[in-house]
Amino acid sequence: MYDFKPAAPLPAQELYRELLASAGALTEGEPDGVANMANVAALLWEFLPDLNWAGFYRVAPAKAGGVDELVLGPFVGRPACIRIPFGSGVCGAAAASGATQLVEDVHAFPGHIACDAASASELVVPVLHDGRVIAVIDLDSPTPARFTEADAKGVEALAVLLSDRI
Ligand code: SME
Numbered sequence: 001m002y003d004f005k006p007a008a009p010l011p012a013q014e015l016y017r018e019l020l021a022s023a024g025a026l027t028e029g030e031p032d033g034v035a036n037m038a039n040v041a042a043l044l045w046e047f048l049p050d051l052n053w054a055g056f057y058r059v060a061p062a063k064a065g066g067v068d069e070l071v072l073g074p075f076v077g078r079p080a081c082i083r084i085p086f087g088s089g090v091c092g093a094a095a096a097s098g099a100t101q102l103v104e105d106v107h108a109f110p111g112h113i114a115c116d117a118a119s120a121s122e123l124v125v126p127v128l129h130d131g132r133v134i135a136v137i138d139l140d141s142p143t144p145a146r147f148t149e150a151d152a153k154g155v156e157a158l159a160v161l162l163s164d165r166i
Contacts, residue, residue, distance in 0.1 A: 004022040004025075004026065004043055004046060005043075005046035005047060006018055006047060009049070012148070012150035012151065012154065013150065013154075015047060015048075015154070016150070016153070016154030016155075016157065016158075018047070019043060019044070019047045019048075019154065019158065020154075020157055020158060020161060022043055022047075023039075023040050023043055023158055023161060023162070024161055026039045026040070026043070027039065027040065027161075027162070027165045030165070033165065033166040034073070034074060036162070036165050036166050037055075037056045037073050037074040037135075037162075037166050038074035040056075040074075040137075040158070040162065040166075041054050041055040041056060041074045041075050041076050042076060044076075044137075044139065045076040045077075048139065048151075050141050050142070050143050050146055051077075051139055051140065051141055051146075052077055052078070052116055052118050052119060052140050052141060052142050053075065053076070053077030053078065053080065053115070053116060053119065053138065053139070053140035054075060054076050054077060054138070054139050054140075055072075055073060055074055055075020055076060055077065055080075055137075055138060056073030056074055056075060056135050056136070056137060056138070056166070057070035057071065057072060057073055057084060057091050057095075057135060057136050057138060058070065058071055058073045058134065058135045058166075059071075059095060059132075059133055059134050059135060060083075067085050067086050067087070068085075068086045068095070069083050069084060069085045069086060070083065070084040070085075070086070070091055070092065070095055070135075070136065071083055073135065075138075077116065077140070078115070078116045079115075080115040080116070081113055081115050084113060088111055088113065089109075089111050089112055089113035090103055090106065090109055090112055090113070090122050090124050090138075091113070091124050091136050091138055092111075092113075093111075093124075094124040094125065094126050094133075094136045095126060095133050095136055097126075098126050098128065098133050099126070100123070100124065100125045100126070100152050100155075100156060101122070101123070101124045102123055102147055102148075102149070102151075102152050103121060103122045103123070103124075103147075104121055104144060104145040104147075105120065105121065105144055105145070106119055106120060106121060106122050106140075107120075109122075115140075116140065118142045119140040119141070119142065120141060120142055120143055120144045120146070121140075121141050121143060121144050121145055121146045121147055122138070122139065122140050122141070122147070123138075123139045123147040123151055123152060123155060124136050124137070124138050124139075125137045125152065125155040125156050125158075125159050126159065127159040127162050127163060127166065128159070128163060129163050129164060134163075134166070135162075135166055137155055137158065137159060137162075139151075139155070
């Protein structure tokens with residue numbers, strides 16, 4: 001039986017250290033990226049309090065004449081928009097720029113895509129492989145300004161771990 005969740009509330013640094021260790025153990029040696037994303041989405045949901053969505057969007061190459069887009073991957077939470085063009089919303093901004101998006105108030109973010117009306121703040125971290133964005137990790141919270149720089153750093157470390165595991 002797996003019991004991958006913190007035994008008690010932890011300070012951010014320790015929380016992310018445990019989360020990373022669990023993600024490393026669960027994905028080590030497993031070549032199936034979908035299985036790894038599914039388990040990591042579940043871990044994020046177990047470890048991080050006050051979320052209403054945690055999961056992945058993967059990069060889908062552009063069809064002829066189109067732009068690259070993100071397509072929904074494994075997640076925990078309510079059903080969500082399936083395809084997001086690069087540059088659209090918080091996820092599309094992270095994918096297009098390759099930079100973490102830490103958004104305290106999603107309603108103030110130009111082009112924010114509301115999949116769940118309850119979402120108030122959001123953290124999106126790109127996953128890079130060989131210098132290219134291959135996916136983004138998306139976290140949503142019903143609490144304004146839920147995410148901090150410590151969350152951004154922790155999820156960025158997770159993205160590095162997953163670079164060749166998804
Ligand atoms: N809010 C995101 C869309 C994805 S959902 O939050 C799951 C965005 O603006 O890109």
